[in-house]
Amino acid sequence: MYDKNESDRTAAGAGRGEHEDADTVLAAGTVRLRDGHGDSAGTGFLVGDGLVLTCAHVVCDALGKPRDTEVLEGARVTLDMPILAGPGVPGHDIEAEVAHWVPIREDRGGDVAVLRLLSPAPGARSLPTSLSRRLWEHGSRVVGFTGRSDRPVWQRGSLLGPAGKGWVQLSRADGQTVRVTGGFSGSPVWDNALGAVVGMIVAAEPVRDDQQAYMLHLGALADEIPALAEAFLVPTPFRGLEAFREEDADVFFGREEDTETVVRAVRGERAVVTLCGPSGCGKSSLALAGVAPAMRRAGHEVVVVHCGRTSRPVGALAVELLELARQARFGPSRTVGVERVVTWLTGAGLADTVHRLTGSATTDLLVVLDQAESLLDLPEGDLTTLLAVLFPSRRTAGMRVLLTLRADFIDAALSHEHLGPVLKRGAVLPLTPMTREQLRAVITRPVDRVPGVSYEPGLVRRILEDAGSEPGALPLLSFVLRHLWEEQSGGRLRVEAYERAGGVSGALRRHAEEAWWKYVPSKAEAGSDLSGAPKTSDPVEAVVHARRLLAGLVRVVPGSGAPALRRVLTRAEAGEQRWRLAVLFAGKREGRAPPGAPRRGRCAGERGARP
Numbered sequence: 197m198y199d200k201n202e203s204d205r206t207a208a209g210a211g212r213g214e215h216e217d218a219d220t221v222l223a224a225g226t227v228r229l230r231d232g233h234g235d236s237a238g239t240g241f242l243v244g245d246g247l248v249l250t251c252a253h254v255v256c257d258a259l260g261k262p263r264d265t266e267v268l269e270g271a272r273v274t275l276d277m278p279i280l281a282g283p284g285v286p287g288h289d290i291e292a293e294v295a296h297w298v299p300i301r302e303d304r305g306g307d308v309a310v311l312r313l314l315s316p317a318p319g320a321r322s323l324p325t326s327l328s329r330r331l332w333e334h335g336s337r338v339v340g341f342t343g344r345s346d347r348p349v350w351q352r353g354s355l356l357g358p359a360g361k362g363w364v365q366l367s368r369a370d371g372q373t374v375r376v377t378g379g380f381s382g383s384p385v386w387d388n389a390l391g392a393v394v395g396m397i398v399a400a401e402p403v404r405d406d407q408q409a410y411m412l413h414l415g416a417l418a419d420e421i422p423a424l425a426e427a428f429l430v431p432t433p434f435r436g437l438e439a440f441r442e443e444d445a446d447v448f449f450g451r452e453e454d455t456e457t458v459v460r461a462v463r464g465e466r467a468v469v470t471l472c473g474p475s476g477c478g479k480s481s482l483a484l485a486g487v488a489p490a491m492r493r494a495g496h497e498v499v500v501v502h503c504g505r506t507s508r509p510v511g512a513l514a515v516e517l518l519e520l521a522r523q524a525r526f527g528p529s530r531t532v533g534v535e536r537v538v539t540w541l542t543g544a545g546l547a548d549t550v551h552r553l554t555g556s557a558t559t560d561l562l563v564v565l566d567q568a569e570s571l572l573d574l575p576e577g578d579l580t581t582l583l584a585v586l587f588p589s590r591r592t593a594g595m596r597v598l599l600t601l602r603a604d605f606i607d608a609a610l611s612h613e614h615l616g617p618v619l620k621r622g623a624v625l626p627l628t629p630m631t632r633e634q635l636r637a638v639i640t641r642p643v644d645r646v647p648g649v650s651y652e653p654g655l656v657r658r659i660l661e662d663a664g665s666e667p668g669a670l671p672l673l674s675f676v677l678r679h680l681w682e683e684q685s686g687g688r689l690r691v692e693a694y695e696r697a698g699g700v701s702g703a704l705r706r707h708a709e710e711a712w713w714k715y716v717p718s719k720a721e722a723g724s725d726l727s728g729a730p731k732t733s734d735p736v737e738a739v740v741h742a743r744r745l746l747a748g749l750v751r752v753v754p755g756s757g758a759p760a761l762r763r764v765l766t767r768a769e770a771g772e773q774r775w776r777l778a779v780l781f782a783g784k785r786e787g788r789a790p791p792g793a794p795r796r797g798r799c800a801g802e803r804g805a806r807p
Contacts, residue, residue, distance in 0.1 A: 218337075218386060223279040225323035226348075226384060227290075228341045229258040230274060236341035240275065240311065241384040241393065242322045244427035248275065248292060248311040249417065250382035251398055252299050255309045269294050273311065278346040279339070280319055290317050298420045305361045307398055308412070308420045323384055325428045326392040327415050328648025328687040331355040335388035336366060338397055338409075340380030351376060353409070355387065355394070362416020364395055366409045376400040376409040385411040392647035430649070433642035434678040437671050437704075439478075439566075440485035442498075448485035449641040450634040451478065454627065455486035461623050462487065462562065462596050463494070467587065468622030470568070470609075472601045476668040477627050479600040480566050487598060488564060496560045496596070497550075504567035504762050509574070509582050513563065514538045521553035541585045547592040559594035567762070568599035571615060572608055573751060580614055587618050597622075629665055636660060638670075639677065648687045655691050662700040669700065676703040711780035712742075738777075745774040 225242040229250060238254030253263045258273045271294045281288065296310035334355045339348045352369040359365045366385065368375070376397065383397040395411030418425040433447035440448045461469045473479050488498045499516035506512040514537035522529045530553060540549040547559050563586060565571070571579055586597050599619075601609060603626070610616045630638065639656055643649055663673045676697055683693040698706040716738040748765045767775045 218388075218391065221323060222337075222339065222384070222386060223277075224319060224321045226279055226339060227275045227277050227317075229254055229382070230276070231258050232260050234344050236343060236345075236379040238379060238381040239340055239383040239397070241382075241396075242317075242320055243310075243325065243424065244322055246313040247295070247322075247427060248313065249396060249424070250309050250311065251396070252297060252307045252309045254382045255294065255297075255311075263300060266299060267294055267297050267309070269297060272314075275311070277317060277320060278341065279348050281346070288318070290315060296421045296423065303361070304399075306420060308417055310421060310424065322427075324392040324430075324647060325414055326387065326390045326394050326646075326648030326687070327418075327428055328387075328390060328394065329413065329415065330648070330687065331364065331387060331394060332357065334390065335369070337386045337388065338366070338376065338380060338383040338411075340377065340383055340397075342377065342379045349379070351380075355385075355411075358413075359410055362413050362419065363398065363410040364413050366397075366411060368407065375407050380409075387647070390647035394648070430646050432678055432681040433645070434674055434681055435481075436675050436678040439480035442484050442488045442500075445485045445489040447642045447645070448481060450630055450637040451482050451486050454482055455490055458482065458487050458598070458625060459490045459494070461625055462491065462598055464623070466622045467591055467595065468597045468599065468618060470599045470601050470619050470622060470624045471627055472603050472606050472624060473627030474603050474629070474668065476671045477629055478670050479602075479627055482627065483564050483566060483598055483600050488562070491562045491596075496562050496594075497558070498562045498564065500564040500566060502566050503570040505764050507574075508578065509565075509571070510538055510541055510578070510585060513582075513585070514541060517541075517549060517553055520550075526554045526556065542581055545588055545592075546585055547595060559592050561594065562596045562598060565597065565599045568601045569605040569609065570762070572605065572612060576614070583614055583618055630670065632660060632665070635663055635673065638673065643689065649684065649689070650687065651689045652691050655689065655694060658691070659694070659700060672700050672704055675707075676700050679703055679707075708781060711777070714780055715742075715777050741774045741777060745770060745777055748774075 227240045227242070227248055227250075229237045229240060231237045237258035238251060240248045240250030240254065243249045252267070255267055255271075255273060256263045256265055259267065259271065261267070273292055273294070275290050275292055276288060277290070291314040292311040293314060294309060295312040296308070298306040298308040300307045332355065336353045336355050338351050338353070340351075341347075342349055353366045354369060356365040356367055366376075377400070380397050380400070384393040385395040385397060386392070387394045393414070395413045396417065398410055398412040400409040401407050414424075414428050418428055433444075435444065458469065458471060471479050471483060484500060488500065491498055497520060499513065499520055501509055501512045501516060503509055511534060514534045517537060518532065518534065520526075532553070537549060537553070540552060544552075546561070546563075550559070550561060551557065571582070574582075606624075610619055636656070639659055640651070643651065659673070659676070663669050676694065676699065679697050680689040680693055683697075684690070685693075697703040716735050745765075748769065749762065765778070770778060
């Protein structure tokens with residue numbers, strides 16, 4: 197059995213990868229419902245953006261209605277958060293309305309209500325949840341409120357087996373004198389081992405020494421109200437074919453040493469650092485999710501220009517600086533247009549523009565030029581203007597530039613008339629493919645952060661063997677990991693799903709083939725697909741569309757001798773037929789159930805009474 201005194205102190209995955217005290221987490225997400233006399237009617241907990249989960253009979257008690265009364269959506273109830281407020285501090289009343297209602301059924305199923313807060317609850321946040329059903333003998337804790345007291349009553353216990361109707365039995369811990377009584381209904385059931393909520397107290401036997409209580413598992417709650425499934429699921433920590441962003445820093449693993457190396461170089465004597473490496477080795481992710489957050493922690497402001505997505509990098513820089521200046525710490529935002537900022541940049545320079553926009557004297561600024569190979573395709577005037585803004589003849593202390601550059605463009609960049617001299621004055625850092633241990637961190641550490649989710653035995657080793665050490669393997673690995681996450685079942689990333697996808701090397705190819713056949717039907721299917729969207733009925737025409745689409749996604753720099761560049765293609769340029777194919781290739785799906793959503797199906801049996 198898990199130690200109930202030690203393991204109940206932290207919440208797994210809480211707060212950017214750091215562990216957080218379970219008391220703090222539960223205090224910020226547990227609410228109390230009261231009746232018209234001020235007495236406690238029961239408990240509830242935050243599960244989504246402004247949503248509270250509780251029992252239907254608790255809402256009836258709060259409204260002073262019989263428990264078999266139907267409560268209509270929109271009915272108002274009052275709740276507060278006495279644990280968050282603290283002992284002796286009057287709780288702030290919060291109005292909420294019924295958003296979903298499942299009454300107690302004759303078979304004693306149901307008994308679920310979802311409330312929507314009508315005003316913000318300062319300091320409140322959703323509780324971490326887990327849909328895992330591997331709970332046997334995990335230590336647990338629940339909380340209730342009795343009478344009019346603001347002091348919570350806690351009970352330690354142990355999770356046992358299923359008891360039918362989606363219920364799971366809870367037994368009191370040895371030496372625990374607290375029994376589950378009225379006021380505990382709707383309490384979140386905290387699993388000490390998983391560091392997350394796994395269910396809601398719904399019933400209890402009469403008070404006696406061997407009293408057993410029962411929770412409704414979160415999976416059963418999502419069966420009752422399917423809209424809850426998404427609120428219970430942790431967003432995927434894997435980015436697929438997309439680079440990690442700064443907001444993904446808490447799930448970016450494997451490049452810790454490389455991050456330190458680049459940060460040291462950026463903070464060194466040279467004003468520009470070029471991070472170069474093969475396509476698909478993770479340069480953008482390292483710059484955005486590794487270096488950028490580290491530089492912010494060191495006191496630098498950071499702006500990012502995605503060179504591959506703009507034909508006007510100085511304008512893009514102006515937009516990013518305006519976003520920086522709108523942050524609250526710089527005071528009221530200034531009414532300035534992009535073109536005015538461009539004029540400042542080209543006339544007064546970067547440091548002066550930052551001062552005008554922010555009112556701050558700081559010059560500690562890092563500009564990240566991601567996919568800098570795209571600069572080679574700029575008109576000469578636009579490129580020289582950008583370089584003059586970023587690298588003035590008189591250097592400003594604290595201003596730094598970090599470029600990411602594909603290795604197959606390094607010769608063209610260094611030999612370029614204008615860009616070459618700038619890069620040669622700086623530092624060039626090669627980024628090598630990940631080692632096996634780095635890849636292991638990429639595979640395992642994001643999953644380790646999530647309560648109740650794990651790989652099937654042997655799957656991590658198999659993925660590592662399939663990934664190998666080729667430079668381009670990282671995007672393929674990330675793609676299949678995202679697929680495994682979306683196809684997880686019962687909190688497990690499964691071997692069967694991995695094999696069905698085609699493994700590391702075959703998952704993307706299989707996805708592309710499936711997308712192609714959704715676009716080009718067989719003769720029997722010609723005309724429409726399962727969603728009713730029109731298909732391209734002529735396979736020859738479809739091939740023409742595909743070739744034009746792929747050709748439109750690249751461009752060649754004339755006379756550079758460099759490989760083709762990526763190119764952003766707009767919907768208007770592509771046309772509707774080619775756009776539909778692009779959407780299919782990109783993996784956009786409509787009408788898909790949330791990944792890992794619980795399957796319907798219940799065990800028979802019932803016990804206990806509603807406390």
